[in-house]
Amino acid sequence: MVRWQRGLWLFFVPSFGLLAVVLLWPLGYAIYLSFFDYYLGSNVRSFIGLGNYVDLLTEQRLWRSMWTTIVIAFGSVGLEFVVGFALALALYRLNSSARVFSVLLFLPHIVTPVVAALFLKWMLAANWGFVDATLLTFGITPPDWLGDPFWAKISVILADAWIFTPLIMMVLYAGLQGLDESLIEAAQIDGASNWRILRHVIIPALIPAIIFTISVRLMDVFRFFDIIYVLTGGGPGTATETITIYTYQLGFRMLQVGKASALGVITLVIVAALLLTINRLLNSIYRGGDR
Amino acid sequence: MAPLAIRRATKSFGGFEVLHGIDIDIEDGEFVVLVGPSGCGKSTLLRLIAGLEDITTGEILIDDKEVSRLHPKDRDIAMVFQSYALYPHMSVAENMGFSLRMRDVKPPERDRKVQAAAEILGLTPLLDRYPRQLSGGQRQRVAMGRAIVRDPKVFLFDEPLSNLDAKLRVQMRAEIRVLHKKLKTTIVYVTHDQIEAMTMADKIVVLRDGHVEQIGSPLELYDTPANAFVGGFIGSPAMNMLNGRIGEGGRSFVTDNGAELPLAAPPRIEPGRATIMGLRPEDIEIDEAGFPAQVQLIEPTGADIHVNLEVSGDVLTAVFHERLGLSEGQSVRLSIPVDKVHFFDPDSGDRIVG
Amino acid sequence: MTVADSPKRRQRETYLIFIALCIFTFINLMPLIWAVLTSLKDPRDAFTIPPTIIFEPTLEYHRQVWFENDFFRYLKNSLIVSAGTVFISVPFGCLAAYALSRIPRRSAGPILSALFTIRMFPHMLLAIPFFVMGTFLNLIDSYVLLILALVAINQPFTIWLMHGFFLEIPRDLDEAAAIDGCTSWQAFRIVILPLARPGMTVAALFSLLLSYNEFLFALVLTGTDTKTLPVAIASFGGEDISAWSLSAAGAIGIMLPIVIVMLVLQRHLVRGLTAGAVKG
Numbered sequence: 001m002v003r004w005q006r007g008l009w010l011f012f013v014p015s016f017g018l019l020a021v022v023l024l025w026p027l028g029y030a031i032y033l034s035f036f037d038y039y040l041g042s043n044v045r046s047f048i049g050l051g052n053y054v055d056l057l058t059e060q061r062l063w064r065s066m067w068t069t070i071v072i073a074f075g076s077v078g079l080e081f082v083v084g085f086a087l088a089l090a091l092y093r094l095n096s097s098a099r100v101f102s103v104l105l106f107l108p109h110i111v112t113p114v115v116a117a118l119f120l121k122w123m124l125a126a127n128w129g130f131v132d133a134t135l136l137t138f139g140i141t142p143p144d145w146l147g148d149p150f151w152a153k154i155s156v157i158l159a160d161a162w163i164f165t166p167l168i169m170m171v172l173y174a175g176l177q178g179l180d181e182s183l184i185e186a187a188q189i190d191g192a193s194n195w196r197i198l199r200h201v202i203i204p205a206l207i208p209a210i211i212f213t214i215s216v217r218l219m220d221v222f223r224f225f226d227i228i229y230v231l232t233g234g235g236p237g238t239a240t241e242t243i244t245i246y247t248y249q250l251g252f253r254m255l256q257v258g259k260a261s262a263l264g265v266i267t268l269v270i271v272a273a274l275l276l277t278i279n280r281l282l283n284s285i286y287r288g289g290d291r
Numbered sequence: 292m293a294p295l296a297i298r299r300a301t302k303s304f305g306g307f308e309v310l311h312g313i314d315i316d317i318e319d320g321e322f323v324v325l326v327g328p329s330g331c332g333k334s335t336l337l338r339l340i341a342g343l344e345d346i347t348t349g350e351i352l353i354d355d356k357e358v359s360r361l362h363p364k365d366r367d368i369a370m371v372f373q374s375y376a377l378y379p380h381m382s383v384a385e386n387m388g389f390s391l392r393m394r395d396v397k398p399p400e401r402d403r404k405v406q407a408a409a410e411i412l413g414l415t416p417l418l419d420r421y422p423r424q425l426s427g428g429q430r431q432r433v434a435m436g437r438a439i440v441r442d443p444k445v446f447l448f449d450e451p452l453s454n455l456d457a458k459l460r461v462q463m464r465a466e467i468r469v470l471h472k473k474l475k476t477t478i479v480y481v482t483h484d485q486i487e488a489m490t491m492a493d494k495i496v497v498l499r500d501g502h503v504e505q506i507g508s509p510l511e512l513y514d515t516p517a518n519a520f521v522g523g524f525i526g527s528p529a530m531n532m533l534n535g536r537i538g539e540g541g542r543s544f545v546t547d548n549g550a551e552l553p554l555a556a557p558p559r560i561e562p563g564r565a566t567i568m569g570l571r572p573e574d575i576e577i578d579e580a581g582f583p584a585q586v587q588l589i590e591p592t593g594a595d596i597h598v599n600l601e602v603s604g605d606v607l608t609a610v611f612h613e614r615l616g617l618s619e620g621q622s623v624r625l626s627i628p629v630d631k632v633h634f635f636d637p638d639s640g641d642r643i644v645g
Numbered sequence: 646m647t648v649a650d651s652p653k654r655r656q657r658e659t660y661l662i663f664i665a666l667c668i669f670t671f672i673n674l675m676p677l678i679w680a681v682l683t684s685l686k687d688p689r690d691a692f693t694i695p696p697t698i699i700f701e702p703t704l705e706y707h708r709q710v711w712f713e714n715d716f717f718r719y720l721k722n723s724l725i726v727s728a729g730t731v732f733i734s735v736p737f738g739c740l741a742a743y744a745l746s747r748i749p750r751r752s753a754g755p756i757l758s759a760l761f762t763i764r765m766f767p768h769m770l771l772a773i774p775f776f777v778m779g780t781f782l783n784l785i786d787s788y789v790l791l792i793l794a795l796v797a798i799n800q801p802f803t804i805w806l807m808h809g810f811f812l813e814i815p816r817d818l819d820e821a822a823a824i825d826g827c828t829s830w831q832a833f834r835i836v837i838l839p840l841a842r843p844g845m846t847v848a849a850l851f852s853l854l855l856s857y858n859e860f861l862f863a864l865v866l867t868g869t870d871t872k873t874l875p876v877a878i879a880s881f882g883g884e885d886i887s888a889w890s891l892s893a894a895g896a897i898g899i900m901l902p903i904v905i906v907m908l909v910l911q912r913h914l915v916r917g918l919t920a921g922a923v924k925g
Contacts, residue, residue: 001748003345004362007829008744015741015800018733022797023763026774033774040777087669090662097663103911104670107677110907112858114875115896119676122683122889128692130679137695162676170914219765226860230879247769252865257777264770271765343820364826376817380839393826437825 030261038258045258052262061238061246062263066270069242071153073221076160077214083161084168084213089198091169092176102173109166117230120159121146149239152232156240159227164220168213175209176202215275222271243267293354293367293444294319295340295477300349302335302501309335310501312349317494320475322468326488327498328524333481334449336498340479341370341447353444364393369438370447373454375430377422377437384409384418387436394441408440411470428459435467439474448480452487464490485525489513497521517642519635522569528597531570531607534637537562544568544632548604552582555629560643567640569633572597575609581626586617600625684893691889706894716895719877722788723857726873729792730799730856731849737796738803738848739841743833745804746811747819757808760801768798768861776865786868794862799855803848810844811837847913854903874899 001008034052038045056062087105091098108116123130124145135142143151179202187197203210225244228234234241234249241249243263251260295317302310310332317323325333338344340351342363351359358366369390377386384405391401409415412432422430431451438446448467452460468491471478482488488495489509497504497512497520505517509525516522522530535546541557544566552568560566587606588599598617600607602625609625617623634643683691685702710716745753775794776785784790814837822832863873872880878895881888907914 001752002343003360004342004823005747005829008747011740011744011829011833015737015804018737018796019763019800022793023766023771023800026771026778026797027766029774029778030770033777040780087666090666093659093662094666101666101670103908105673106914107674107904110854110903111677111900112860112875112903114858114860114879115899116676118878118892118896119680122893123676123679127694128889130675130696133694133696162673223767223769225769226875226879229860229864244767244769247767247773248861251769251773252776257773261770261773264767264773267767268770271767272762275765341820341824343823362828363820363823364828368824370821370824372817372821374815374817376815376821378818378821378836389822390825393831437821 031265033258034262034265036258040255040257052259053266055259056263056266064238065241065243065246068240069222072156072160072242073218075157077217077221079157079161080165080168080217081214084165085172087169088172088176091173102170105169106166108162109164113163113226114230116163117159117227120162121231124155146232147236149236152236152239156228156231159231160221160224163227164217168217171209171213172206175206179205215278218278219271219275222267293477295445295479296352298350298352300339300351301347302339302344303347308501313503315496315503315506317477317479320477322471322478322480322491322493323496324480324482324488324492325496325498326482326485329483331498332501333498337447337449337479337481341368342366367444368447369441369443370449371434371438371451373450375434377430377433379422382418383414383420383433386422386433387440390437390441404440408436411439411473412436427455428463431455431463444477446476446478448478450482467491486527489525497524515642516633519567519569519640522633522635526571528572528608528610531572533568533570533605535568536565546603546605550582550603550605552627558629558634560634565637566643567635567637569635570607570627571631572608572610574628574631575607576626576628577615577623578626579624581624584623584625586619586621586623589617589619680893681897683889684897686890688890706890707898710891710895710898716877716898719872719874722871723873725788726791726795727853727856729788730795731852733792734796734799734803734852735845735849738800739807739845742804742807743811743837745808747816757805760804763801771797772861772865775862779866785866786870788871791862791866791871794866795856795859799852803852806848806851807841807844810841814840850910850913857903
């Protein structure tokens with residue numbers, strides 16, 4: 001670093017000092033706790049090494065919650081991406097009226113997630129919810145949206161999509177607006193179809209934005225808590241119990257903080273591995289050259 | 292106002308050396324221009340003097356005091372940036388007075404100095420404006436105003452005119468020169484434009500690839516370039532370079548393409564030695580008794596005529612002040628006054644002094 | 646496809662897209678509309694098949710939720726926590742982000758990656774130690790602990806966001822300031838910071854939004870005294886259908902301030918969302 005700018009290191013001190021205290025230290029403490037059998041209610045703790053990890057990895061409930069997380073994560077991110085991209089393209093195409101639409105479409109995302117989940121709950125509630133009331137009017141018997149294990153998963157996916165599609169739409173729309181229009185025009189003059197333009201001009205140019213949104217969303221989904229908590233509480237049974245909800249149950253309902261910490265660490269490892277893989281994959285597909 | 296000396300200065304970026312042992316002495320009040328093609332290290336050298344980059348080895352002395360470890364603010368220098376670097380949220384007066392404010396100069400005195408500097412640069416009516424409300428030329432002036440207001444020991448200019456249009460550039464060139472006459476402060480001025488260097492400098496430092504190629508007054512550089520690079524870099528249109536050897540008895544120069552150009556007096560170089568002959572376009576004369584050439588291209592610029600002449604495979608550019616009524620394809624005869632010819636060694640590029 | 650027929654076709658396509666988007670937007674907003682309607686309904690209008698569209702609206706439940714159910718106190722808590730988070734997170738984040746934008750790229754790169762990695766921490770992994778430590782230090786149900794937790798999850802994003810803004814301010818200005826006699830601190834405070842004000846607005850806005858909306862930490866770290874609005878509304882109901890109108894009124898009340906702030910500051914919004922999206 002250039003001599004006259006050396007003082008700049010001091011600028012990091014407040015922020016990084018704070019992060020060390022409120023982030024790294026708690027994190028270290030959580031990892032430490034994960035080696036103990038620790039029930040917060042009785043305040044007795046005993047060191048059991050990797051006992052919590054062994055327990056967790058050998059029990060059914062963890063693997064079930066993992067599977068639920070994966071289903072919900074890929075279901076919702078996939079849905080959000082497809083719908084969000086379609087909306088972004090539509091906005092890009094409309095141009096003049098896009099502003100009004102983008103504001104209206106964005107509303108669900110800025111609403112407090114807990115509130116948004118409540119809105120959806122009132123839509124999907126049995127009998128008196130808007131959806132059921134409407135369907136019953138026409139004599140259609142609706143499924144039990146939140147009470148049936150299958151439909152509850154679908155409802156959770158839809159809820160996540162309702163709240164986060166606007167985010168993906170906005171990021172991709174911003175990316176589209178940054179595109180060099182002359183590229184698209186040149187392709188049109190060359191007689192390329194819309195599909196080919198999308199495939200060969202637009203998508204490659206948006207790759208950074210796409211990688212960014214998908215990674216950010218995937219890591220969000222893995223800590224996705226408030227919506228499920230309000231909408232189904234993980235139920236019925238454990239049908240919508242994701243890893244996060246399971247950790248919450250362990251740590252804050254059963255007060256097994258040691259085991260819950262171990263589960264948190266496992267989640268961290270999974271998320272990190274997943275993101276690395278996605279980044280590598282997407283990078284190699286699009287840097288590997290044009291096909 | 293102070294002398295400035297750079298001693299054996301080197302600069303490396305991550306193990307890659309971009310300046311190799313630079314030695315320059317600048318006298319008090321001198322206007323020195325650092326010139327060279329892009330990437331030659333001239334801007335880096337200026338930033339070393341300013342203290343914006345750390346010197347790797349060597350030293351920099353301002354007013355005989357070693358400063359290379361000091362913060363830029365403690366070197367008592369002022370700098371005009373290529374981008375002007377005006378503070379967008381401050382008015383012209385605030386921009387100009389900023390360095391005084393940082394040095395705790397009292398507001399009344401500050402105002403007085405800003406007024407005085409604004410007077411010199413004709414900025415008085417603009418003092419309350421903001422940079423975004425100014426034209427390019429006005430911003431350039433404010434950047435200079437900011438520099439002169441403090442009366443520093445050395446002014447540093449980093450390609451200050453390159454963002455201006457051609458006409459304004461010529462005008463500002465003259466103004467900076469006049470300003471220097473008035474203030475008599477040492478100036479180090481970086482440019483890639485050799486015409487700026489020739490017209491403004493007391494002393495020019497030609498840099499290439501992190502080496503000093505030559506230091507001297509504009510005319511010294513023009514008349515006796517130390518090597519083929521300086522010869523080719525200074526002067527426009529560029530010096531003609533012909534590869535060949537000195538003919539028998541030193542009476543002619545034989546090009547590699549076989550043309551024999553008679554020399555009026557033999558140069559003091561042993562015959563048969565391979566050399567590069569450098570020939571300024573304006574030194575070529577039409578002479579019925581000379582060697583034959585063919586007119587290839589004529590470019591009238593109004594004041595002069597640039598003519599490309601083919602001499603058995605080599606093309607020479609010549610500049611004539613008279614309207615000779617030449618036409619393309621025509622055959623002419625040329626001669627070269629012997630005292631205007633430069634010879635360089637083809638391997639080292641160095642000037643061969645006869 | 647010939648060039649001649651394409652403008653007409655494009656026109657028709659655009660028209661269809663417009664219609665489709667209108668329909669989609671309407672359906673998409675239905676949960677919101679439904680909640681607004683519910684909050685204005687008397688329970689006898691709320692539970693009907695088919696759903697009632699035309700009814701006599703009442704603001705009774707909006708009044709009740711704020712004046713008889715302590716929502717003003719929760720709002721106060723939310724505001725204290727949000728303000729605390731913004732006032733710690735943004736200044737600290739600005740300092741670090743500025744330094745990050747000025748140090749050599751090869752040093753800044755790893756720090757940025759580290760910050761990005763920190764952003765993906767499962768919040769639950771942080772909530773547990775906070776909860777355990779809070780229990781020991783007797784800090785559960787205090788503002789301080791919640792604010793610190795929110796700063797922890799917010800700080801990396803703030804730095805990341807502000808870093809982008811500082812990069813846009815030319816380094817020449819720092820250099821000019823240094824030559825004009827500024828120390829790094831003076832250059833930052835007098836020259837750079839005033840130019841970063843739009844960025845700070847965005848960062849503050851996003852910190853505010855995050856802390857106002859945050860649920861997990863608020864749920865486990867607050868109690869009766871410091872409960873924030875999201876926790877209050879979540880515990881308030883949804884279960885008991887007779888309280889629908891009341892909780893809908895509460896929900897709308899929580900939503901309204903954000904919607905208004907965001908509509909006003911809309912143009913800053915995209916900037917925050919896309920931070921880091923273009924260059925990773």
